[in-house]
Amino acid sequence: MESLKALFVDDETGYLETAVKRMKKRGIDVIGASSGTEALETLAAQAIHVVVMDVRMPGMDGIQALREIRQRYPLVEVILLTGHASMEVAIQGMESGAFDYLLKPIDIDELIYKIQDAYKRRQIQTKKIETIEKLRGGEREK
């Protein structure tokens, strides 16, 4: 079974570096990107299962990037992590398909649990698609 690969997206490079380093220390296979555009480039180049992304970023903001990701890679789960506490943006994010909307500062364990939950959902979704495909094959044979 494929193992979890995460992408952390934040324009604050200091925060990004610290977060990636700390998550790696906890055994999470994670890489960083400093913008929405860079995140999309990374997703095009390699298999990523869970994206943790800031909301307020220059250029393509987190909500725009989230919509792009969900459209291009529906199985990739996106967790929004922001210092901007806005109920409106939170709901907008979740309506656009975010797995969750978390606020900084966040305990690293909490974030890792959330990533694991998101990854579990992805695994279930993948399994479901495989099962449906099998059933379709079975029906065709009948």
Next chain:
Amino acid sequence: MIQRLRTFLSKFRKSIQAHSDEEVEALRVGFKERYHQFKLLLNANNRALELMSEIERALQGSTPFGMHFVRSQCTRISTDVFQIIKHINALAPNKYSVLFERFKEIQHQLNPFVHPSTCEIKGPLVMPMATVDRGSADQTGPKMANLAEVAKQLQLKIPDGFAITAAAFECFMASGDLQAEIDRRIQAAEIERPDHLYALSISIQQLIIEAPVPSHLSQAIAKAMEQLEAASGRSVFLAVRSSALGEDLAETSFAGQYRSVLNVGKETLFTAYKEVLASKYSLPAMTYRLQRGIRDEDVPMCVGCLRMIDAKAGGVLYTRNPVDIRDDTMIIHGAWGLPKSVVDGTTVPDQFVIRRGDTLAVEASQIQHKAQRYVCFPEEGVCRMALTGPEADQPCLSDAQALALAEMGLRIETYYGTAQDIEWALDDDDQIVLLQCRPLKQISPGAKNLPAADSRWSIRAQGGQTASTGVAAGKVFIVNKEADALQFPKGAILVTAQALPRWAMLLNRAAAVITEQGSLAGHLANVAREFQVPAIFGLEDATQHLKSSESVTVDASTCRIYHGRIEELLALREAPRNLMAGSRVWQMLDNAARLIIPLHLLNPDSPEFKADKCRTLHDITRFCHEKAVQEMFRFGKEHHFPERSSKQLHAQVPMQWWVLNLDDGFTTEVDGRFVELTNICSIPMLALWEGIAAHPWEGPPPLDGKGFASVMFQATTNKALLPTVRSTMTNRNYFMIAKNYCSLQSRLGFHFSIIESLVSERTSENYINFHFKGGGADTSRRIKRVQFIKEILEPYGFRMTIKEDHLNARIEQYIMSTIVQYLKILGYLTIHTRQLDMIMSNPTMLNHYRQKILAGIDDMLAAKAVASAKPEMQSAGL
């Protein structure tokens, strides 16, 4: 995708008897997905409930919180509740879509408290002082408005100058989205930690200092400066002072929390302006706002630019005694040079006490040795100069000057109708110049009926002056520099050399303050009185004499410090008032809480228990939780899926226990109708079962005639007790389990209980939720029984509420081993409180059962009782 799966599932239903391997697998995946959804719902529900209790604690407690707390709590709860609604609608597609509407409506009502719309401040960017009066307070801040008002109305001398307004502040902060960036940094920081708050304060101040002044604002300021110089006919130097909105009020003085930059020339005016703006985010100012519940957005920083007075002498006049509300004498504190040394607590100033009456008179004066004074540099800035001549011991004011000053104070007091705190200066022409006036907060002399010093109490030190009354005890902590302040422990006694205004940031943690220098006229003394922190200033050699970590009791009212804790003195302390209560931030949270916390949907059997009846976010969580459990059961039953539907626990007992495996609660595949305990690997279920099976139930308590009659009456009138009536109370006992989750719904005797728990290595997600309701006896005895259970659970730290005969107990974020122990206790109580409502009117019996249950729990936890919980062993009681 879900629709596609559903289509397949409906096909399975038609051919339920003939499952192909693929079909079984599809259902297995379908069920797994539902369980995952259910678990996410539970997690979100659990978090929302925790956040609600945090809000309740914040409103009731004395720990301060800011708007960032209000925003983050409301955003987090909204996020969780929205997730809950999403999950329940995934479990039962479109069945509960009305919840989205209810949620949006509640959120709409919540929004103004969380993200209040700020009115655009209109008006000029700069106002000459000649055009300012009391009505300009919203534009110039009360400090400048009050000053200009009395100057006009009472013809008092004040320095000329101009005010840079609130509109200017807004214009500055809007430029480059500065305010949004500051808000983001505050939101993302852990401001409860002093070191984080310190770093945040530095970073925000840096941001402001580095930001450019927008060109139209800089032009307006430069023009005002030119006009001032033109009117003076020479170069002008300024005192650039904060005059924030909300500053200088009696209840929230902000004394010394913001910056003043003295003797500023034209070239550095913009830098000084930005320094004063930045001081809005100084560590003491941020701490102060946090303590007092003042929103950042309510404090636009206006700035007064007043001609610098190179004072011969200066200081502070209190028109009444701030530490004794009954004393109406006036007190003048003064020193040579600028008044700065008096207000920043770096000197022990001269003191003049003025008696009121038909004529004012100097009642007493205390002239100190003044070793130094602040003076203006000829170029720019101020410096401290040593005073070596006879001047150091001479009074800084003559009696005539002191009386003239008191006369001015009296006029201002009469004009404003309240005691005043006045900053004054004596200029080159020996004229009194008014620099600032604000309402003076007075406090009572201290605890009532303080006993005279007892000879048993050993005095550690005494002397100095009462800067703020009261009694406190704690360990001495000596602060010499800011780095020490970051380590300052809560509840310690702050001992420091100078009464600097910046130590105000420690007043939320300090039990009392002792300084070697400073007077009750300083800013720190002001804030100490506001925060009700006892303070003794001017105690010589305090930092040398008192030792770090030694335990002392400080009686600031008598200026005595005792060895150790003197409980008799401490017992007389007045209860501290909650500085947050009623504040703007507190009100915002309180208003938001009204839309979040009240629970109206209590009874799932009530016809009112409907999605469209949810009035608060708590209602939505309660409703969804109930329905989610039902939906999980319904799914298992509807699909007749042998592997997943409920199985009867194989136990040779009269009672039936059913188990529904949600995901990974069984060790292996289980065929047939029954499941053995050895097949179960659900951690919380096994813990509960251990409690259930620990001791056999001895049967119902013996009833007296009254108890029996009550049961008979209830049995004939309470329809919910009839087995033929379908209601929640007649449902069988069932466990819904996964490896880390268990929900036990049970009906034993006439009571109904739910125990739900999530327990794993993820401590932050662990919780137990326990509901207990009903019984066979009358209402008063049923209520007594839940109170009895509450008493038993209290020592374990459960948070509990009782509404009529319904007990709700909750605990969370304990490590796995503790949660497991508590589940055993709940399992035990589930069995052994059966029918105890019958004897609740009999104190002797009640006491007997209390002792018995407590002993039983102790035995069980000490593993003296039944070591392993096998269903066969608890046969008799169940």
